Each structure stands twice: as structure tokens, then as C-alpha cells.
Amino acid sequence: MEKISYRSSSMTWFEEWFMHFEYQWGRSMTRIEDVTAIYGIHPRDANAIITQKYLTEFIARVSWPMYASFKEDMILRDTLKWGDKYTDERPVMWDMTNLPAYAFSDADFQRLTYSEYYGMNCFKGGVFVQLCGWMGTADLWPGRVTDSDYNRREGYLDRQHEFQNNDIVKRNEEEVVVPFMNIYDKGYHAHMAAWTHGRQKVLQPVWAKNGERFTREETIKSASVASDRGGNERAVNVSKRAGYISRGFQPNMCPERFNRAWLSWSFKSNFMFQPVL
Numbered sequence: 118m119e120k121i122s123y124r125s126s127s128m129t130w131f132e133e134w135f136m137h138f139e140y141q142w143g144r145s146m147t148r149i150e151d152v153t154a155i156y157g158i159h160p161r162d163a164n165a166i167i168t169q170k171y172l173t174e175f176i177a178r179v180s181w182p183m184y185a186s187f188k189e190d191m192i193l194r195d196t197l198k199w200g201d202k203y204t205d206e207r208p209v210m211w212d213m214t215n216l217p218a219y220a221f222s223d224a225d226f227q228r229l230t231y232s233e234y235y236g237m238n239c240f241k242g243g244v245f246v247q248l249c250g251w252m253g254t255a256d257l258w259p260g261r262v263t264d265s266d267y268n269r270r271e272g273y274l275d276r277q278h279e280f281q282n283n284d285i286v287k288r289n290e291e292e293v294v295v296p297f298m299n300i301y302d303k304g305y306h307a308h309m310a311a312w313t314h315g316r317q318k319v320l321q322p323v324w325a326k327n328g329e330r331f332t333r334e335e336t337i338k339s340a341s342v343a344s345d346r347g348g349n350e351r352a353v354n355v356s357k358r359a360g361y362i363s364r365g366f367q368p369n370m371c372p373e374r375f376n377r378a379w380l381s382w383s384f385k386s387n388f389m390f391q392p393v394l
Contacts, residue, residue, distance in 0.1 A: 120176075125169050126162050136163070137170040141378065143360015171374050174381035181384070183276055184209065185251040186284050187295055193249035195394065203248060203298070207281065208320070210246050210300040210349040213264045214357065215239040216257065216379070217365030232260035240366060242379055243273060246352040250392025254356055254383040257376050268301075269310040278315030300346060351393035356383045358390075 124130040136156055139146045146152050152163045185193070187207055218238040221227045230238040241262060243255035255273045268274070277297045285292045298318040299311055311317040322339035323331060331339065357363045359382050366375055 120173055123169075123173075125166055126158060128156070128158070128166075132156070133166050134170065137167050140167060141359050141361045141382075143364065147360060147364070168371070168374055171377045171381065174385065175377040178381045178384040182280065183253060184280055185247050185249050187286050190247050190249045190251070193251075195248075198394070199248055205295070206298045206318070207295045208248055208298045208300055209277070210346055210352075211268070211305075212244050212302065212346070212349045212353055213241055213267065213304070214244055214353045215241050215260060216357070216362060218260070219366065219368055229259040229261050235260065240375075241267065242356075243267060243271060244349065244353045244356050244383070245273075246349050246393060248394060250394045251387055252352045252355065252383055252393065253387075254380055257379055264304040265306040265310075268305055268307050274299075274310060274314035274317065277317060281315060281317075300342065300349075302346065348394040352383075355386050355390060355393060358382075358386070 121134070122130040124133050126133060128136070136152060140149075140152055146155065149160050149163055152158075152167075153160050156163070190207065191204075215232060215235045215237070216239055218230050218240055220238050221230060227238065230240065232239050232241070237260070239260035240257040241260050242257040244252070245254070246252040255271050258267055258271065277299075281294055281296055284295075286295045287293075294315075296315055296317045297311075298320055299307060300320045301307055303322055305319075305321065307321075308319045311319045320342060322342050323335040356379075359378070361378055362375075362382055366372070
């Protein structure tokens with residue numbers, strides 16, 4: 118409550134949070150000029166309040182475990198939907214999404230942020246969801262990065278390795294480490310990266326060689342993975358539901374604050390909306 122009730126202006130702590138949420142949601146107030154006109158404060162003070170609130174949210178986010186534990190995931194998932202499909206596994210679905218950015222005048226920034234896949238300047242970030250519905254995001258990177266390179270270098274595989282080693286599972290009176298099973302689409306070349314980070318597993322639709330047809334088993338496996346990953350697409354949608362995020366990176370924005378907004382919004386979404394799975 119001390120951190121929540123902290124204020125950095127003449128407004129009450131409740132007014133500051135209300136202003137921050139309105140600006141973040143981005144329906145009634147889309148510009149900092151709207152904030153200053155409605156609340157009658159200087160743009161400098163409005164920006165200082167919003168930055169401080171994003172920092173508070175980000176600190177709350179990093180103080181929580183990044184993932185639900187194996188036991189929590191098993192108890193909270195929809196048993197009617199998942200049944201015994203992943204009983205002995207720790208699945209986590211990963212996907213990439215883009216957030217638009219303006220065209221930078223600096224040639225290096227322009228080259229680093231332009232994505233040929235999306236056909237725009239953007240930033241890209243990873244979005245994950247577990248079977249229990251717990252979701253989150255990883256840091257934003259410039260749009261030029263490929264999905265496979267992001268997966269290998271962002272660091273979330275290291276964090277998963279650390280998490281699984283600390284979340285020991287008891288089976289038949291023995292303590293075992295249950296590695297994550299990363300469920301990707303076909304855009305990732307991820308098997309080696311996952312294996313070298315704590316022998317984590319990878320589940321993807323089957324790749325077909327040129328001129329070859331899928332076998333019956335390969336078709337069923339690919340369809341099953343694609344069906345399971347439908348929930349991750351909904352997680353991506355929720356991760357960009359705030360207007361401040363969905364409008365993308367605008368001129369004069371603080372990149373650190375924008376990244377914190379991206380990371381903390383998905384964390385808050387776990388307590389704001391129904392689970393996507």
C-alpha cells in the first residue's frame with residue numbers, strides 16, 4: 118500500500134492512478150495533451166507521474182515468478198479441454214508479435230527496426246501462455262530480428278532453465294526436474310537452442326520436405342499442435358489490448374517506458390481478464 122499510495126504531484130494517489138490507467142487504456146485520452154487538458158497539470162508533471170506508475174507496475178511484475186509452477190499449472194488448467202494430454206509435461210506456448218514504430222530518420226535505426234515480414238518499422242516481442250492461462254511477455258527487440266534469433270538470444274530460455282531447476286516435482290517419492298516443453302509454430306528453428314538450455318523440449322507442426330506429402334501421423338500431429346496454439350493467438354491479442362501499446366512507438370516516446378508498459382500490461386492482464394485457455 119505504501120508504493121501504491123505514493124504520489125508525485127498535488128493530485129491524490131487515487132487521481133494519479135486513475136489518470137495513468139486512462140492514458141494507458143487509451144480510449145478517452147490518447148495524447149499527453151489530452152491528459153494535461155483534462156487534469157489541468159503541466160505536461161512535464163503528467164509524464165513524470167505516468168513514468169513513475171509504469172515503474173511501480175514493472176517492479177511488481179519482476180517481483181512475481183515469471184511462470185506458474187508445475188503444480189499450479191496442473192491444478193488450474195481446464196481438465197475437460199486438456200485431459201491427460203500433457204500430464205507429465207510443462208508446456209508453454211510461445212509466439213512473436215509486432216508493435217508498430219514510426220519511420221526513424223537515423224539510417225541505422227531505420228534498418229534495425231524495419232521488418233520485411235510485417236512490411237513496416239516495428240518492435241517485436243515474445244508472448245507466452247501456459248495451459249492454466251497464465252500469460253506474459255518478453256522484452257521488445259528491433260523488428261529486423263528473426264523469430265529464431267530472438268528465441269535463441271533474448272534470454273527467456275535461460276530464465277525457464279532456472280525456473281524449472283527451482284520448481285522441483287515429486288514423483289514416486291523422487292524429486293525430479295521437469296523441463297519446459299516449448300510449443301512453437303513453424304517459424305522457429307528452436308530444437309538446438311532449447312536442448313542446450315536445460316534440455317528443454319520443443320513441439321512444432323511437422324516440416325515437410327520438398328515434393329513429399331505428410332503421413333497420416335504427421336498430419337494428425339500438425340493439426341493437434343495448431344489447434345492447441347489457438348489460445349496463444351488470443352494471448353497475443355490481450356497483450357496488445359491497451360491503446361498505449363497497440364498504437365505503437367511514437368516520436369518522442371521513451372523506449373524504456375514503452376518496454377515496461379509492454380511487460381507489465383500482460384502481467385496485469387492475468388488479473389483483469391478471463392484466461393485465454
